[in-house]
Amino acid sequence: MIDALPPGLILILGGLLIPLLRGRAQAIVAVVLPVLGFVQLVVLEPGSFFQLQLFDYQLTVVRVDRLSLVFGYIFYIAAFLTAVYSLNVRDGLQHSSAMIYVGSAVGAVFAGDLITLFIYWELTAVGSVFLIWASRTERAYRAGMRYLVIQVGSGVVLLAGVILHVAATGSLDFAQLIGGDGLLRSASVGVVLIFIAFGIKCAFPLLHPWLQDTYPESTPTGTVFLSIFTTKLAVYALARGFPGTDCLIWIGATMTAFPIFYAVIENDLRRVLTYSLNNQLGFMVLGIGVGTKMALNGAVSYAFANIIFEGLLFMAMGAVLLRTGTCKGSELGGLYKSMPLTTAFCIVGAASISAFPFLSGFVTKSMILDETAAGGHTIAWLVLLFASAGVFHHSGIKIPFFAFFAHDAGYRVKEAPRPMLIAMAAMALACVAIGIFPGLLYSILPYAVDYHPYTTTHVVTQYQLLLFSALAFTFLKVTGIYPPELRSVNLDVDWIYRRALPTAIRWIAKHGGRIGERLHTVVSTQLDRTYRVIYHLHGPTGVFARTWNTGAIAFWAVVGLFGFLLLYLWGR
Numbered sequence: 150m151i152d153a154l155p156p157g158l159i160l161i162l163g164g165l166l167i168p169l170l171r172g173r174a175q176a177i178v179a180v181v182l183p184v185l186g187f188v189q190l191v192v193l194e195p196g197s198f199f200q201l202q203l204f205d206y207q208l209t210v211v212r213v214d215r216l217s218l219v220f221g222y223i224f225y226i227a228a229f230l231t232a233v234y235s236l237n238v239r240d241g242l243q244h245s246s247a248m249i250y251v252g253s254a255v256g257a258v259f260a261g262d263l264i265t266l267f268i269y270w271e272l273t274a275v276g277s278v279f280l281i282w283a284s285r286t287e288r289a290y291r292a293g294m295r296y297l298v299i300q301v302g303s304g305v306v307l308l309a310g311v312i313l314h315v316a317a318t319g320s321l322d323f324a325q326l327i328g329g330d331g332l333l334r335s336a337s338v339g340v341v342l343i344f345i346a347f348g349i350k351c352a353f354p355l356l357h358p359w360l361q362d363t364y365p366e367s368t369p370t371g372t373v374f375l376s377i378f379t380t381k382l383a384v385y386a387l388a389r390g391f392p393g394t395d396c397l398i399w400i401g402a403t404m405t406a407f408p409i410f411y412a413v414i415e416n417d418l419r420r421v422l423t424y425s426l427n428n429q430l431g432f433m434v435l436g437i438g439v440g441t442k443m444a445l446n447g448a449v450s451y452a453f454a455n456i457i458f459e460g461l462l463f464m465a466m467g468a469v470l471l472r473t474g475t476c477k478g479s480e481l482g483g484l485y486k487s488m489p490l491t492t493a494f495c496i497v498g499a500a501s502i503s504a505f506p507f508l509s510g511f512v513t514k515s516m517i518l519d520e521t522a523a524g525g526h527t528i529a530w531l532v533l534l535f536a537s538a539g540v541f542h543h544s545g546i547k548i549p550f551f552a553f554f555a556h557d558a559g560y561r562v563k564e565a566p567r568p569m570l571i572a573m574a575a576m577a578l579a580c581v582a583i584g585i586f587p588g589l590l591y592s593i594l595p596y597a598v599d600y601h602p603y604t605t606t607h608v609v610t611q612y613q614l615l616l617f618s619a620l621a622f623t624f625l626k627v628t629g630i631y632p633p634e635l636r637s638v639n640l641d642v643d644w645i646y647r648r649a650l651p652t653a654i655r656w657i658a659k660h661g662g663r664i665g666e667r668l669h670t671v672v673s674t675q676l677d678r679t680y681r682v683i684y685h686l687h688g689p690t691g692v693f694a695r696t697w698n699t700g701a702i703a704f705w706a707v708v709g710l711f712g713f714l715l716l717y718l719w720g721r
Contacts, residue, residue: 155199155211156221156259157269159186160228160252164276167245176236179244183229186255190221197261206321209261216449216595220258220385223453224251226579227377227460234464234572235370243283247374250276254378258385262321263311263343266386270307270350274300277379280371281363292366299359300379303349310342326390331440333396344391351383351434354403355642357427364426365419365476369467372419376426376463377456384433384452393440398521401435402532404428409539411641418476418548419466422459425502425544428536429455435533436517439524442596447516450590454501454509454583461498461576462548465491468565468573469552478547483557491565492553494573501580503545503618504537506611509583512602513590515611519600538618545615546622 163182167175199210228251235243253272260266274297281293315321317337326340327333333344352360364375391397405428412424433455436448468491469484470476485492497508504510514537521530564570583590591598624630 154189155256156186156189156193157252157254157256159189160248160255161272162252164245164248164250164252167248168241170241172239173236175241175244176232176238179232179235179248180229182248183225183232183251186252187222187225187229190218190225193218203264206264206315207262208264208321210265211259212261212323213259214595215593216385216389217259219449219453219593219595220381221255222593223456224255224258224378224381227456228374230572230575231370231373231377231460231464233575234373234467234569236568237566238368238370240283240368242279243368243371246276246279246283247371250280250374251378252276254382257382260323263314263323264321266323267304267308267311270346270382271301271304273379273382274304277375280374281367283368283371284366286366289366292363296359296363299349303346306342306349307346310339310344310346313337313339314343315339323389325392327394329393331393331395333391333394344394347383347386347390348400351380351387351430352404352427353400353434354407355645357404358642358646360427361420361423361641364423365417369470373460373463373467376422377460380426380430381452381456384430384437384448387434387437388445388448392437392445394438397434397438398526398529399438401431401433401438402529404431404434405536406431406532406539409536409543412539412543412547416478418478418481418552419463419470421478421543421548422462422466425462425540426459428540429459429502431536432514432517432533435521435529439517439520439526441520441524443516443598443600444520444524446591446594446596446598446600447513447520450513450594451510451517453590454513454580457576457579457583458498458501458509461494461573461580462502462544464569464573464576465495465498466548466552468569471569472562472565473560476552478551478555481552481558481560482555483553484560484562485553486557487560487562488553488564490570491573492549494570494577495549495553497577497580499545499549501584503541503615504611505584505615506603506608507581507584509580509590511607511611512584512587515602515607516600534614538614538621541615541618542622546619 160182163178167178170178193213195213195215197209197212201208201210228247232244232247235247238244250273253269253276257266257269257273260269278293278297278300281289281296283289311321314326314337317339326343327336333341336344349356360380364372367375387397408424408427408431412421412428415421415424429451433448433452436444436451466476468488469481472488473481473484475481501508501510504514518530518533518537521533565573587602591600
């Protein structure tokens with residue numbers, strides 16, 4: 150029965166029905182729907198299904214292969230655990246929009262053509278924005294509007310790219326969109342626009358501020374959902390359409406590096422995690438840019454692992470927000486006394502994102518690092534090493550330290566609700582299981598894996614890196630150099646959109662009138678001079694208004710023809 154529907158549609162239809170239910174039934178249905186979706190994936194066979202005819206083009210609504218399956222599996226697993234995390238929530242809007250959002254992301258992952266991808270791409274924007282508005286605050290409304298405009302805008306860019314691509318190639322297939330040379334500059338305009346659309350959703354540098362602006366404004370459960378699906382869908386799209394694209398190496402390297410500096414000075418711990426998410430996406434993007442089978446395996450496996458440990462960290466901060474009403478580092482501390490389980494789960498997530506051996510981050514990130522080095526991308530590899538140390542600094546240490554330790558802020562609260570603890574425990578267990586038994590994950594990756602993460606070199610090098618980062622944090626904290634946790638607003642490159650551009654617009658509005666007047670004066674003066682010259686030549690007394698005798702006209706005609714004849718003979 151369920152295999153008669155495209156993947157994801159079960160969740161979309163179920164999400165539309167959730168508002169008709171009452172009370173706890175809404176949350177229970179939200180837990181059951183991902184289970185049904187996962188069962189559907191298990192019985193699916195590789196191939197293309199649900200092919201439709203649209204005018205002269207054939208749509209492939211469902212395309213099942215190893216790449217789409219691995220993202221489908223983790224999307225359903227994460228949706229189930231996050232729904233469990235949300236069992237105590239009594240808000241039909243959140244449960245409904247979350248399921249529509251997840252279903253749309255799953256549908257996009259299995260889309261075999263660009264039109265189907267576009268439809269699901271836009272549905273993810275519509276479904277997810279209600280998770281932001283569910284906070285029901287003015288800040289959340291404003292952030293949600295910005296999020297909606299940007300996400301829908303990415304869809305518009307995608308559609309424009311699809312139209313141009315189809316006009317140039319006649320094909321709607323969602324496959325590799327760039328040639329074997331890996332050069333984006335040699336691609337068509339349509340392909341470049343599709344690339345930009347993917348980049349907006351993946352939060353490329355200068356296109357990322359929506360991430361930090363919106364995710365922290367959502368509800369504790371909504372932020373967990375948001376952290377999992379939007380950007381990972383973009384990672385999937387890049388892995389499908391642009392593997393081996395050389396510019397992704399440098400885009401990814403930049404993404405890994407710049408968020409570190411902002412995360413260090415950020416006070417809101419959920420915003421710290423959004424910067425961390427930016428950093429983690431950079432590893433995946435860089436792996437896709439390297440483009441070898443092992444690098445793509447590394448990018449996909451790291452996306453899988455990141456969904457778990459990043460989701461775990463957002464869950465821990467959501468529990469803290471629920472119990473204390475704040476996620477400000479300057480206002481927290483000492484929570485390990487009253488929230489010991491949440492503290493322990495947070496530490497597991499922090500260690501996983503820092504790539505401690507025997508945890509999920511280590512057995513996946515190392516594949517990207519090794520392939521980057523093996524491909525001769527030395528500078529990018531060095532950036533990744535720096536970024537790896539930075540991750541441990543701001544997510545591995547800063548998050549648990551300022552939330553649960555540091556100074557005692559005096560909070561004496563209850564432990565997180567039981568559903569939250571169950572979900573966090575499952576996430577933490579998954580981090581450990583993947584780290585100890587990496588073959589479980591390796592077996593479902595797009596390409597065959599012949600990789601052994603637990604070599605002496607890998608383990609020793611990683612421990613050295615982690616030790617260096619820990620000592621650096623300790624030194625900076627003891628000496629007072631480390632930036633204090635202060636109540637502040639960190640704009641990063643959003644300064645361009647929030648300060649520089651509005652200032653420029655106001656200046657133009659203020660001075661535009663004067664500039665216009667001066668321009669009008671100059672143009673009017675020149676037009677008047679031109680008119681006087683024309684009148685002088687063609688007016689009643691002008692030289693061209695005079696009558697010439699026939700003989701003069703014939704003379705000058707002969708001169709002209711003779712001159713033309715000379716030019717002709719000279720040219721021969």
